[in-house]
Amino acid sequence: MVTLNLKEIFKRRARFTGFYRLSPKELSLPADMGELKDPVNVYVEITKEKGGYHVHMEIEGNITLECSRCLSPFVREMSLSEDVRIEPYPMRDIVHIKPKDLDVSFFEDEESFNLVNLVREQIILSVPTKPLCDPQCKGIPLKEESKGDTRFAILKKLIKG
Structure with a gap:
């Protein structure tokens, strides 16, 4: 788990950069x-x-998805460039949000900000709702039934109409 103490980091500098290699186990996608x-x-x-803070992330890797038409697994390359604003959780009971607030992620503690959670969130948001192995995918191939069945x-x- 990559935990950053943002409070300490920004006492000494105005900008923080880092490179991390996160394992599949760390990211633990659903x-x-x-x-x-x-x-x-x-x-x-x-x-x-x-x-708050502005976070720019470049995420690269491969994810194995299941085609929503033919149900076969395929590998999709991830090359994401994401900009996110992070803020502490609001202290008010009622919060009015504006469209620009939809790009905000929240953290509980400046002294133990979990970067892995933010990366996992961005990967999940990048996965299409209906992933396709190929835009021309025809779906599950239907085999001709035998004459006696x-x-x-x-x-x-019904299929022939």
């Missing part, structure tokens, strides 16, 4: 999102701003 088989490279640049004859008529 099972239905896809699978990371190799480490993910992350370059991060953080600058302090009024009320009539169990699917009615369905076949």
Whole structure:
């Protein structure tokens, strides 16, 4: 786990940069999102701003997804460049948000900011809702049924229209 003490880092400097190699186990994506088989490279640049921090991340790696048409696994290359604003959780009970606030992530503690959570979030957001192995994917191939098997004859008529 990559934990940064933002309070200490920004006492001494105005900008922080780092390069990390995060293992699939560290990132632990939800099972239905896809699978990371190799480490993910992350370059991060953080600058302090009024009320929070600006985080620029470059994320590179491969993710194995399942095609939503043919259900076969395929590898998709990730090459993400993301800019995110991070802020402490609001202290008010009611918070009014503006469109620009939708690009904000929140952290609990400046002294133990978990960078892995932010990287995981950006990877999850980059995965398409309906991933395709190929835009021209035809789906699951239907095999011709044998002449003697009539169990699917009615369905076949529906498909032919």
